[in-house]
Amino acid sequence: MALTARPRLTKDPIYEGTRIPSPIPTVLEVDPAVKDTDDILTVNFGPNHPSTHGVLRLIVDLDGEVVVGIHAKVGYVHTGFEKNMEQKSWWKAITYAPRIDYLAYQNNELVFVLAIEKLLGLEIPPKAAWMRMLLSELNRIHSHLVWLATAALELGAISMFWYAFREREMIMDLSEMVAGYRMHTRYFQTGGLAEDIPAGFYPECRKFTESMPKAIEDYDALLRKNEIWEERTIGLGLLNRGDAIALGQTGPVLRASGVDWDLRRDNPYLLYDRTNFKVPVYPGGDTYGRYRVRIEEMQASVEIIEQCLDRLERMEDEPWIADDRKVVLPPREELHTSMESLIHHFKIVTEGYRVPEGEVYVAVESPRGELGCYVVSDGGPRPWRVKFRAPSFAALEGTATMVQGAYIADLIAIVGSLDTVMGEVDR
Amino acid sequence: MTFGDVPGVVETREAFGETTLVVDPDRLVEACSSLRDDHGFDMLVDIAATDYLGWGSPGVSGYIGTAQGRNLNRPSTQGLQALPAPKPKRFSLNYHLLAIKPGGPRVRVQVWLDDGEPVPTVVPIWPGADWFEREAWDMMGIPVEGHPYPERLLMDEDWEGHPLRKDYPIGGEPVRFSGEE
Numbered sequence: 191m192a193l194t195a196r197p198r199l200t201k202d203p204i205y206e207g208t209r210i211p212s213p214i215p216t217v218l219e220v221d222p223a224v225k226d227t228d229d230i231l232t233v234n235f236g237p238n239h240p241s242t243h244g245v246l247r248l249i250v251d252l253d254g255e256v257v258v259g260i261h262a263k264v265g266y267v268h269t270g271f272e273k274n275m276e277q278k279s280w281w282k283a284i285t286y287a288p289r290i291d292y293l294a295y296q297n298n299e300l301v302f303v304l305a306i307e308k309l310l311g312l313e314i315p316p317k318a319a320w321m322r323m324l325l326s327e328l329n330r331i332h333s334h335l336v337w338l339a340t341a342a343l344e345l346g347a348i349s350m351f352w353y354a355f356r357e358r359e360m361i362m363d364l365s366e367m368v369a370g371y372r373m374h375t376r377y378f379q380t381g382g383l384a385e386d387i388p389a390g391f392y393p394e395c396r397k398f399t400e401s402m403p404k405a406i407e408d409y410d411a412l413l414r415k416n417e418i419w420e421e422r423t424i425g426l427g428l429l430n431r432g433d434a435i436a437l438g439q440t441g442p443v444l445r446a447s448g449v450d451w452d453l454r455r456d457n458p459y460l461l462y463d464r465t466n467f468k469v470p471v472y473p474g475g476d477t478y479g480r481y482r483v484r485i486e487e488m489q490a491s492v493e494i495i496e497q498c499l500d501r502l503e504r505m506e507d508e509p510w511i512a513d514d515r516k517v518v519l520p521p522r523e524e525l526h527t528s529m530e531s532l533i534h535h536f537k538i539v540t541e542g543y544r545v546p547e548g549e550v551y552v553a554v555e556s557p558r559g560e561l562g563c564y565v566v567s568d569g570g571p572r573p574w575r576v577k578f579r580a581p582s583f584a585a586l587e588g589t590a591t592m593v594q595g596a597y598i599a600d601l602i603a604i605v606g607s608l609d610t611v612m613g614e615v616d617r
Numbered sequence: 618m619t620f621g622d623v624p625g626v627v628e629t630r631e632a633f634g635e636t637t638l639v640v641d642p643d644r645l646v647e648a649c650s651s652l653r654d655d656h657g658f659d660m661l662v663d664i665a666a667t668d669y670l671g672w673g674s675p676g677v678s679g680y681i682g683t684a685q686g687r688n689l690n691r692p693s694t695q696g697l698q699a700l701p702a703p704k705p706k707r708f709s710l711n712y713h714l715l716a717i718k719p720g721g722p723r724v725r726v727q728v729w730l731d732d733g734e735p736v737p738t739v740v741p742i743w744p745g746a747d748w749f750e751r752e753a754w755d756m757m758g759i760p761v762e763g764h765p766y767p768e769r770l771l772m773d774e775d776w777e778g779h780p781l782r783k784d785y786p787i788g789g790e791p792v793r794f795s796g797e798e
Contacts, residue, residue: 210744213740213765214747214765214766215740215744215745215747215765216747216748216766217766264770264771265769265770265771265772265773268771268772270780270781272781273780273781273785273787277787308633309633435659435660435717436659436660436743436744436745437744437745438660438661438662438743438745439745440662449717451717453721456719456720456721457721457723547701547702548632548633549632549633549637549667549711550633550635551635551663551665551711551713551723551725553662560662560715562662562663562713564663564665564711564713566667568672568673568701569701574667574669574672575665575667575668577663577665577666577667579662579663579665579713583748583749584662584745584748586748587744587745587747587748616771617771
């Protein structure tokens with residue numbers, strides 16, 4: 191697979207210094223000299239608009255077609271996930287996590303489960319770790335595909351949508367095969383996996399990894415050499431290295447601003463330190479760079495999935511969940527013969543297990559960037575506090591910096607390039 | 618990594634492989650400037666507020682155990698094996714910092730606050746703190762002093778109460794309609 195990056199067609203060199211508005215970093219205010227003249231038109235964009243990927247409201251000030259002021263309003267899908275999770279026992283709260291970011295559900299599940307395991311000091315068997323990585327990477331491809339499909343659709347490339355959703359369907363089928371659900375699988379359990387990996391999963395997954403690189407080349411062929419796409423992405427939505435870090439940007443947005451940073455490599459969790467993959471970095475800080483980073487991340491994810499499959503295929507009879515009866519449900523067949531197993535099962539299901547007192551912050555590289563989970567336990571069977579650090583939340587803070595001087599039509603491309611999921615922003 | 622020269626540090630804790638610096642809220646800005654400029658923590662990844670109302674005692678929504686042990690009259694209670702350590706004040710505000718350099722060191726800066734006690738803003742240090750601080754005000758009612766735009770973030774401007782507080786009622790909120798008196 192030889193996808194070489196075309197030399198970047200520079201429109202403007204990336205800016206020096208900072209463009210973060212002052213004093214409010216997230217609100218771009220109209221120059222007071224022109225504010226009350228008739229040249230400025232204030233437009234309400236959203237909250238219900240197909241290109242906002244959820245319910246995002248932008249109040250945009252226009253001078254002709256040029257954006258001179260922007261104010262993002264969020265909170266339209268605030269559903270109180272964090273409050274709800276405080277009311278549930280630890281193992282029931284896992285069900286909430288995937289629903290926060292409904293495109294990166296497995297990464298959300300993973301970060302919460304990792305936080306519980308960190309508090310418990312629980313080691314998970316290697317088979318579970320490799321499978322978690324495999325599913326997280328499948329999920330990353332899934333999320334990027336949905337992004338690619340909708341972002342291209344917004345710029346008029348309708349056929350991308352059908353192609354990307356064709357491969358997405360394969361991932362959904364794999365999810366269904368493993369967990370029984372296409373989305374929100376809740377397949378990660380404290381201590382490992384909820385079920386053993388089903389027979390026939392590996393060959394199906396191999397089929398996917400064999401066909402996916404070709405599909406990625408096809409997407410790239412449709413867009414990369416497409417002049418309209420290049421015109422509407424290159425040199426737009428600029429964010430330089432310093433501003434990206436100052437605004438807490440992570441993931442593809444940070445890497446497209448020239449920062450070589452990926453938690454899978456730099457703060458490894460699970461067994462990512464035993465895999466080889468390339469971290470794509472683009473220096474342009476523009477919409478095009480974010481698109482390139484995501485395309486190449488999909489290729490890297492396919493490579494990681496293949497490495498996971500190589501390991502997993504040799505782990506047929508190994509355990510898929512830790513053997514800790516205080517936390518992990520006993521095997522189903524033991525319930526008919528063992529009194530102790532029945533008691534453990536009953537206790538875990540009715541009361542839940544206790545998690546030692548303490549506070550932890552765990553971060554994983556979700557498709558959108560650093561997904562963090564801050565968890566506080568008081569030693570009881572329910573979390574005292576759960577706080578998700580959503581990468582989309584930080585990404586949206588950058589809009590006021592990125593859209594300066596853009597056309598209203600490009601605003602949609604720029605906000606789309608951040609790949610925000612409003613469920614995660616508002617929680 | 619040592620944090621001996623960070624101003625305003627009251628206590629340094631190591632737990633679960635994470636470092637927590639408890640900082641005097643009056644000297645938070647000094648401490649954060651020092652962490653960014655002298656220790657290289659160039660990214661603020663998260664600000665998480667926690668309400669400890671009712672921590673270690675029964676009878677507060679969300680609380681499960683009792684100090685005496687199992688309470689048969691409250692479903693799903695089970696005595697805690699040990700009472701959790703008392704907290705100095707009601708709220709903690711946790712700033713999770715990350716340094717973009719090899720190894721990716723992290724540190725948590727923690728300040729303790731009573732109800733209504735303001736905390737100085739860190740927006741001039743990390744502009745990304747803007748929405749996180751507004752969220753802390755909106756969800757937990759922690760006033761942020763000097764914030765350039767101290768409004769609610771997720772709830773409506775005229776919302777009453779702070780939903781993530783432990784004493785905020787669960788369920789039974791009246792449905793509100795626009796244009797309602």
